[in-house]
Amino acid sequence: MVSPISLIVLLLSVSLADSASVQESFVQCLNLNSDKTFPFYSSIYTASNPSFTSILDSSAQNLRLLVPSVPKPEFIFTPSRDSHVQAAVICSKKLGIHIRVRSGGHDYEGISYVSEIESPFIVVDLVKLRGIDVDVKSNTAWVQAGATTGEVYYRIYEKSSVHGFPAGLCTSLGIGGHITGGAYGAMMRKYGLGVDNVLDAKIVDANGRILDREAMGEDLFWAIRGGGGGSFGILLWWKIKLVSVPPTVTVFTVTKTLEQGATKILHKWQEVAPYIDENLFIRVIIQPSSDARNKTQRTIATSYNALFLGGARTLLQVMKTSFPELGLTIKDCLETSWIKSVLYIAGFPSDTPPEVLLKGKSTFKNFFKAKSDFVREPIPETGLEGLWQRLLVEDSPLMIWNPYGGRMSQFSESETPFPHRNGTLYKIQYLSLWQEGDKNAAKHIDWIRKLYNYMGPYVSSLPREAYVNYRDLDLGINTKNSTSYIQASAWGYRYYKNNFDRLVKIKTKVDPENVFRHEQSIPPLPL
Ligand SMILES: Cc1cc2nc3c(=O)[nH]c(=O)nc-3n(C[C@H](O)[C@H](O)[C@H](O)COP(=O)(O)OP(=O)(O)OC[C@H]3O[C@@H](n4cnc5c(N)ncnc54)[C@H](O)[C@@H]3O)c2cc1C
Incomplete structure (x- = not known):
């Protein structure tokens, strides 16, 4: 009779041996298929390598996908040549090892470094390919x-x-x-x-x-x-x-709370921001904050965070004509260079030198769940008030509204697979952020799903559009070995509208064996 402990040891050693053999076969195959003058061996990190965790975590943005219960890759391969990437594809196909590819690791659902549907899998991390x-x-x-x-x-x-x-x-x-x-x-x-x-x-x-x-x-x-x-x-x-870009651009951030008339101003923003001068981009960042008059009380703060491709005087004229309700003054405006406006909008402190951009450091690493919507009709004030009530009961919610219009409306929906063009007033991003790991994750995820349900009547419908770069696995996922067109339509039409059908046709032609696949990849049609 085998004791439970020896069974665990046995299973562990079998799985370690499996993992070693996956790695060995992969290395042998890479050797055969890549340029010998550029060795790659030190670019493979298995779980037993002391650098494995730091490399896996390095660019991952969503800490929710790094907790121990989430599946980890067999190993991470960090190619330093284009030819290494070619070899990785050839070998993963030949050996039947599922491959995930990561560039910057910002995927909202972590699918560039986590596979919930297939095991084992490896990560090809392009971190060294940054020419x-x-x-x-x-x-x-x-x-x-x-x-x-x-x-x-x-x-x-x-x-x-x-x-x-x-x-x-x-x-x-x-x-x-x-x-x-x-x-x-x-x-x-x-x-x-x-x-x-x-x-x-x-x-x-x-x-x-x-x-x-x-x-x-x-x-x-x-x-x-x-x-x-x-x-x-x-x-x-x-x-x-x-x-x-002009030598001088202007940035500003003006915040209005509910007590300062935020609801009416935001209602007006919906009518103005998508049609205003195309040199002006005014996004709105919305979150609870403490009330200035009564610190124990929470209110909603709406921050208008903007870039104008021109000087402050011209900007003030544009705002006076089109959006006087915000009350922008010259004191709110900062004239600067385009590169410094990049730092400003990204949230770096004002004296940060542009060289910080070479460090590739993220200013955002959180446990989070996010969703997106596109809005085609202004949301009435009553709808906004219901939204405030819901934001006020969550610990750390955040919404970002990005205005469309201008050049965005001049592309047809099928010019590229990104279909959210003419008629879109703005895009909403919803986030719930938390710091306490797994503990209350379910509560926060439940909250954001309910908020999304509440917003249904106010946003695009048939399909309810979503931004693929704000990946949301709530919209549906492929399952192992049964990726189907019908299944994938659930999210495909939301991300791509009618372009989804053309994407499926192209996928069927270029990758009929579905080598490149993940929870929400485009499925090929059966041959
Ligand atoms: C803090 C934060 C801020 C953001 N701000 C913006 C913003 O301002 N504007 C905006 O449009 N989006 C924004 N996004 C969303 C962002 O565009 C997407 O998450 C995007 O997919 C990130 O690309 P990545 O290479 O960093 O991510 P990864 O996680 O590396 O990859 C994302 C997806 O692309 C695939 N992939 C990665 N590299 C390759 C490759 N070389 N070839 C083929 N497939 C590949 C991955 O497998 C995965 O499916 C933001 C995200 C975060 C977390």
Whole structure:
């Protein structure tokens, strides 16, 4: 009779042996399939490696997906050459080892480093692939997938003070994953999204080939610009188009609480922000705060956080004409350079030098659950009041409303897979944040789901649209070995609207064996 302890020891040693053999087979295969002049062995981290946890945790943003109960990869591979990534795809396919790819680790549900549906799995982390080559003469740059948005902005600024790139407000996003889902930022009303400013790309396909735009063809090039990460291949490089920024821009943050008329002002913002001068982006950050007159009382604070591509005097004229209700004054305005506006909007302290962007550090690491909505009709004041009641009962809720319109409305819904274009007034992001680990996670998740239900009547419907870069597994997931079109339609139409069907067709053509798959990847049709 085998004792329970020896059974555990036996199972443990079997699983360690399994894990060792997965790693050994993978290494042997990599050896056979990659360039010997660039060794990769020190780039493989198994759970027994002392650096495993720090590497796994390094770029992961959502601490909810790092708790011990969440599955961990067999090992992490950090390629230092494009050819290593090719070899990783060839070997994972050959050996049947499920692969996840990570660039900046900001996925809201952690699917770049966690697989809840398949085991074992490995992570290919592109952290070492962060080359950036800016060519101001041609207004372009080639950017490697592991570079962060902040590094891209810095390298552009290093060469020119009148060029920029319209992508994320957060400066630690991985350019690899970020652009695959759309990539919006403070210049979206002027220039559109990151995907609207991509000229070329290099991708490792399901057969391990490196394809540029010409080689991959226009269908696949369309799919990777908004069809979400982890479905069509591994992006190695994006070629981006730089945009003009004025030498002086203006930023401001003005906060209004309920006692200062926040509800009426926000109601007005909905009617103004999507139509105002396209050089002006005014987002609203909404959260409970303590009431200035009675510190024990909570109120709602709405912070209007803005970038204007121009000087303060022009901005004041625009605001006086279109949005006098906010009461913006010259004292609220800060004239600065575009690169410093990036730091301001990302929330760095005012004296932070731009070089901080090269550290790729995140200003946001939390336990959180998030959701998104798109709004097509202004929410009435009664709807806003109901929203305040719900925010006031949660510990640490946060909402961010981003205005659309301007250049965003000039793209058709099918120009890229990102369909939330003309007619969208703004996007809502809902978050519940917490610090106490697993303990009350269920309570916070329950709260945000109820809030989402409450908002149903006020937001887009049929489909209720959602932003793929704010991944939300509540919308549905693929299950192992039974990824189906019907199942995936549950989230596919919300993220991509009618573009979902074209994405499925392209997936079926380029990756019929579904090598690149995850909880919400695009499914191929059965052959
Ligand atoms: C704090 C914070 C702020 C944010 N701010 C913004 C913002 O201002 N604007 C905005 O649009 N979004 C924003 N986002 C969302 C962000 O765009 C997405 O989370 C995006 O997917 C992050 O890309 P990543 O490479 O950092 O993430 P990862 O977690 O590395 O990847 C995300 C997804 O892409 C896949 N992927 C990663 N690399 C590749 C690759 N090289 N090739 C193919 N697939 C790949 C992954 O498998 C995963 O499915 C924010 C997120 C956070 C956490």
